[in-house]
Amino acid sequence: MKLTFKIFIAVVLFANYSFAQTKLDPPVDVKTAFTKKYPSVTNIKWEKEGDKYEAAFKIGERFMSVLINNTGVIEETEIQVNETELPSAARKYANTKGHINEAAKIVLADSSIHYEAEVKGKDYFFDKKGTFIESKAVKD
Numbered sequence: 001m002k003l004t005f006k007i008f009i010a011v012v013l014f015a016n017y018s019f020a021q022t023k024l025d026p027p028v029d030v031k032t033a034f035t036k037k038y039p040s041v042t043n044i045k046w047e048k049e050g051d052k053y054e055a056a057f058k059i060g061e062r063f064m065s066v067l068i069n070n071t072g073v074i075e076e077t078e079i080q081v082n083e084t085e086l087p088s089a090a091r092k093y094a095n096t097k098g099h100i101n102e103a104a105k106i107v108l109a110d111s112s113i114h115y116e117a118e119v120k121g122k123d124y125f126f127d128k129k130g131t132f133i134e135s136k137a138v139k140d
Contacts, residue, residue, distance in 0.1 A: 038059075051069070081104060086126070097122070122135045
């Protein structure tokens, strides 16, 4: 029984390692849209988010991500910001929930601006004035 369990664990660990090593190669339209918007960025981590592709990268000292659909339309751009860059109403609201771990400015395809504050395993979303919109559990 112990040998069977050890073999099972070894197979699971190998499968997880192999899966983690798989490199995502987005469609040409997605890569073209990204390169057109960010031609000098080279160190990109691609992930699948539903039926869309997310490119995570760093510009200067700030982390960014871009969400692109299959046809190459950039639907959302997210950039890391300091807590002090959140609208004051958003900062006050988020601080009532606990310490802000991370903050981001989100620009949607229609150029509207939202903000995000991560507090205690939840993302809190706000409009550009800092009015609370919704919260969601942080996804890994």
